[in-house]
Structures are given as structure tokens and as C-alpha cells.
Amino acid sequence: xxxxxxxxxxxxxxxxxxxxxxxxxxxxxxxxxxxxxxxxxxxxxxxxxxxxxxxxxxxxxxxxxxxxxxxxxxxxxxxxxxxxxxxxxxxxxxxxxxxxxxxxxxxxxxxxxxxxxxxxxxxxxxxxxxxxxxxxxxxxxxxxxxxxxxxxxxxxxxxxxxxxxxxxxxxxxxxxxxxxxxxxxxxxxxxxxxxxxxxxxxxxxxxxxxxxxxxxxxxxxxxxxxxxxxxxxxxxxxxxxx
Amino acid sequence: xxxxxxxxxxxxxxxxxxxxxxxxxxxxxxxxxxxxxxxxxxxxxxxxxxxxxxxxxxxxxxxxxxxxxxxxxxxxxxxxxxxxxxxxxxxxxxxxxxxxxxxxxxxxxxxxxxxxxxxxxxxxxxxxxxxxxxxxxxxxxxxxxxxxxxxxxxxxxxxxxxxxxxxxxxxxxxxxxxxxxxxxxxxxxxxxxxxxxxxxxxxxxxxxxxxxxxxxxxxxxxxxxxxxxxxxxxxxxxxxxx
Numbered sequence: 503x504x505x506x507x508x509x510x511x512x513x514x515x516x517x518x519x520x521x522x523x524x525x526x527x528x529x530x531x532x533x534x535x536x537x538x539x540x541x542x543x544x545x546x547x548x549x550x551x552x553x554x555x556x557x558x559x560x561x562x563x564x565x566x567x568x569x570x571x572x573x574x575x576x577x578x579x580x581x582x583x584x585x586x587x588x589x590x591x592x593x594x595x596x597x598x599x600x601x602x603x604x605x606x607x608x609x610x611x612x613x614x615x616x617x618x619x620x621x622x623x624x625x626x627x628x629x630x631x632x633x634x635x636x637x638x639x640x641x642x643x644x645x646x647x648x649x650x651x652x653x654x655x656x657x658x659x660x661x662x663x664x665x666x667x668x669x670x671x672x673x674x675x676x677x678x679x680x681x682x683x684x685x686x687x688x689x690x691x692x693x694x695x696x697x698x699x700x701x702x703x704x705x706x707x708x709x710x711x712x713x714x715x716x717x718x719x720x721x722x723x724x725x726x727x728x729x730x731x732x733x734x735x736x737x738x739x740x741x742x743x744x
Numbered sequence: 745x746x747x748x749x750x751x752x753x754x755x756x757x758x759x760x761x762x763x764x765x766x767x768x769x770x771x772x773x774x775x776x777x778x779x780x781x782x783x784x785x786x787x788x789x790x791x792x793x794x795x796x797x798x799x800x801x802x803x804x805x806x807x808x809x810x811x812x813x814x815x816x817x818x819x820x821x822x823x824x825x826x827x828x829x830x831x832x833x834x835x836x837x838x839x840x841x842x843x844x845x846x847x848x849x850x851x852x853x854x855x856x857x858x859x860x861x862x863x864x865x866x867x868x869x870x871x872x873x874x875x876x877x878x879x880x881x882x883x884x885x886x887x888x889x890x891x892x893x894x895x896x897x898x899x900x901x902x903x904x905x906x907x908x909x910x911x912x913x914x915x916x917x918x919x920x921x922x923x924x925x926x927x928x929x930x931x932x933x934x935x936x937x938x939x940x941x942x943x944x945x946x947x948x949x950x951x952x953x954x955x956x957x958x959x960x961x962x963x964x965x966x967x968x969x970x971x972x973x974x975x976x977x978x979x980x981x982x983x984x985x986x
Binding site for chain 1: 894926
């Protein structure tokens with residue numbers, strides 16, 4: 503009996519996911535973009551002070567030793583960049599992607615323009631929605647975070663980070679776009695490097711910020727669709743000159 | 745001596761305004777847009793409950809009688825729409841513009857695309873920056889408000905309202921754009937009618953919302969430049985179909 507109940511639950515989950523995928527496709531159908539359903543990350547442990555020492559970004563491809571990485575002595579090693587996970591892993595920048603895929607099961611998508619469909623927006627803070635995006639020969643990490651910067655008032659923060667150095671990140675521009683019910687919100691910026699901690703980007707507010715009420719206006723049945731596009735900075739500069 | 749001190753103060757203010765105007769022109773110079781320096785509105789009295797009864801917008805061109813307009817019986821009369829002023833004026837929709845210009849000295853600008861340069865962003869909440877914008881045969885009211893929706897955490901809210909009925913407002917799309925330091929934030933929406941109270945638009949969060957930290961990132965020496973564009977809704981729909 504328990505087996506059948508579980509099977510029924512799994513089928514319902516599949517139907518629900520399929521329905522959400524269909525809805526996002528309908529919204530972004532004209533652009534023919536790839537839609538990826540992203541479920542919230544179940545954090546093992548929230549570690550807000552993890553990168554408190556990372557404010558001084560480095561060009562050497564490493565983060566300064568952090569809160570729980572006091573034993574790091576090799577300057578070529580990078581702590582795990584997966585937000586909210588208090589993961590003890592550390593390794594070279596080149597193997598961060600495979601670590602995130604294998605250990606944290608974070609999906610990686612191909613394409614210059616994709617749609618990130620975050621489900622279950624109602625879940626209490628802190629919650630993260632994370633995906634990797636492979637584009638223009640590089641890998642990017644998109645993080646959507648629900649967090650109570652002010653107690654009792656959760657907000658949503660979305661940012662894109664390059665799995666590379668800050669110098670490499672300066673070559674790109676990312677765009678996040680929300681579009682629903684004749685309302686459109688676009689955020690364009692240079693991605694930050696994963697060597698600069700996502701916590702500091704969010705605490706600086708240097709990202710797309712949504713109040714709960716605005717997030718509700720853009721979400722559909724508890725899911726928020728974010729269109730993502732990455733270009734090289736030259737395109738961005740040319741647009742500025744127009 | 746007092747006269748000379750006052751004269752010197754006035755000259756300093758003029759130089760300061762001219763400098764801010766020059767800075768905004770430099771930022772938006774490529775577009776050749778008209779830049780308008782907007783100083784904060786000094787509210788006579790804050791009247792937050794003024795339009796508490798206005799949630800049910802009407803198509804008859806009137807607001808339901810509000811908090812301090814209980815004596816309104818003529819359904820053709822509109823209370824003063826100037827935010828933050830507890831102004832006892834009421835009149836027909838057609839004369840709202842001349843009332844706002846003459847009594848509240850709100851400037852009116854011509855042109856499809858203008859730049860709104862709000863000064864003194866550091867002033868404590870509540871503060872409003874207001875301008876009228878004449879475009880496509882109609883008049884619009886741009887309101888930037890600094891308000892503490894959550895005590896101790898001021899936020900900036902920007903919206904555009906048509907001085908007309910909700911049905912007329914549905915024919916337009918407005919765009920607010922912030923652009924500084926390789927960051928760009930765009931908000932596009934259908935303007936609300938002034939018959940729907942600006943207080944309710946802001947409490948719903950159905951507008952451009954900026955945290956203080958984000959506002960600081962976009963502002964330059966205490967002034968925030970907002971590019972404004974208004975189009976007819978057909979253009980907006982065509983863009984959606986692209």
C-alpha cells in the first residue's frame with residue numbers, strides 16, 4: 503500500500519513539473535528559449551559568515567582563507583562556491599564545475615539565452631535556487647536567494663557569477679528579465695567572479711532585488727520565470743553608445 | 745551682511761543645480777534627452793490614509809470620497825492627486841494639471857523621452873520627487889517616493905500615473921531606466937490612472953522598487969537620474985511578440 507502511495511506521489515510530482523515547464527514555455531515561447539525547472543536547494547546548514555573574509559577579491563584565482571577553511575594553505579585552492587552549503591571541499595578553479603555537478607547535483611545548461619523557472623517561491627527564507635549555465639566558452643552560476651536581510655521581511659536576490667577570475671568576469675554582461683502581465687523588469691550588470699563570495703554580493707545589494715510583493719506579481723502559481731542572457735561586454739558597450 | 749550671506753547662498757545653490765544638470769547631461773548625453781532637475785517636495789502634512797477608500801478604481805473619472813473628502817458629493821469631482829499634500833482642493837479631471845502647476849508648482853515637461861534627476865536622495869523618509877510629463881497628447885505624473893514601508897528601512901518607489909481614466913491609461917506603456925557603472929535596471933509597465941491613489945500603487949509594490957543600497961549604486965553624489973520613456977501599448981505588445 504505504501505509503495506502505491508509513493509508511486510502516486512511521484513507521478514503527481516512529475517505532472518506538476520511538466521505543467522510548470524509548459525507554463526514557462528508558454529510565457530517565453532516566442533523566443534524559443536530553453537526552459538529549466540529549478541527546485542529549491544535543501545541547504546545542509548546555513549553558513550552566513552562563510553566568506554566574511556572574502557571582501558577583498560583577488561586576481562590570483564583564490565579566496566582568502568574563510569571561516570571554516572582556516573586550514574587552507576595552498577593559495578591555488580578554492581573553497582566550494584556552492585551557496586548555503588557548508589561544504590568542506592576545496593579545489594582548483596578548473597574543477598569547481600565538476601564538484602558542483604557531482605557533489606551538489608547542480609544542473610548545467612547550454613545556450614546563450616535560457617529561462618530559469620524557480621519553483622516553490624513560498625518556502626521560508628533562507629532558500630536558494632541554483633543552476634550552472636555554460637555559454638561563450640565559460641561556465642556561470644546563477645543564484646536566486648530568498649533571504650531576510652531585515653528580520654520578518656524576506657526578499658529575493660538574483661545574481662550571476664562567473665566560474666573564473668574577476669578579470670575574466672569583466673568581459674561579460676548578464677541580463678536577468680522578468681516579464682508577466684504587461685510588466686517587465688530587467689537587470690543588466692557585469693557578472694562577479696565566484697572568487698568574490700555570493701554572500702557579499704547580496705549584502706551589498708549589487709544584484710536584482712525583489713520585494714515579496716513584486717516577486718508575487720511576477721510569479722505564476724508559486725513559480726518565478728527568469729529569462730537569462732549573457733553577452734560579451736563589447737555588445738553592452740555598443741548598446742550604451744546608441 | 746545678512747543680505748550678502750543670502751545672496752552668496754543663492755549663488756551656491758544655482759552653481760550646485762547647474763553642476764547636477766551637467767552631470768545628468770553627461771550620463772544621458774548620447775541620447776540627447778531633456779534633463780530635468782527635480783528637488784524634493786516639502787510636504788505640508790503627511791496624509792497616509794488619504795486614499796484608503798480608493799482601492800476600488802472607477803471608470804467614471806472619480807475617486808470614491810476619501811478620508812478628508814467626506815463632503816464630496818458631486819461624482820464628477822476629483823480630489824487633489826498631488827501625493828503627500830493634504831490639499832483640500834477638488835475639481836474635474838481636466839483641471840488637475842493646471843491645479844498641480846499653479847498651486848503645487850509642479851513642473852511640466854514635453855517630449856517622449858526625458859531624464860528625471862532627483863536631488864538630495866539622502867533626505868529622510870517620507871520624501872517625494874514629482875514632475876508632470878506631457879507626451880502623446882496626454883499628461884503623466886511621475887512620482888519617486890522615499891518611504892519606510894518597514895520601519896527603519898527606507899526604500900525608493902517610482903511610478904508613473906496618467907492624468908486620465910484607467911481606460912485611457914491602458915493605452916500606454918512607460919519605462920523607467922537607471923544606468924550607471926555598467927549596471928542597468930529597467931522597469932516597464934502600464935501606467936495607473938491618478939484616480940487610483942499613488943499610495944495604493946506603492947503599498948502593492950507594483951512599481952520600480954529600490955533598496956537604499958541599490959539606490960546608492962545608481963546615484964551620483966546624492967542625485968538619482970531616471971530615464972523616462974512613454975510609448976503607446978501597441979509598441980509594447982509588438983515587442984512582446986518578438
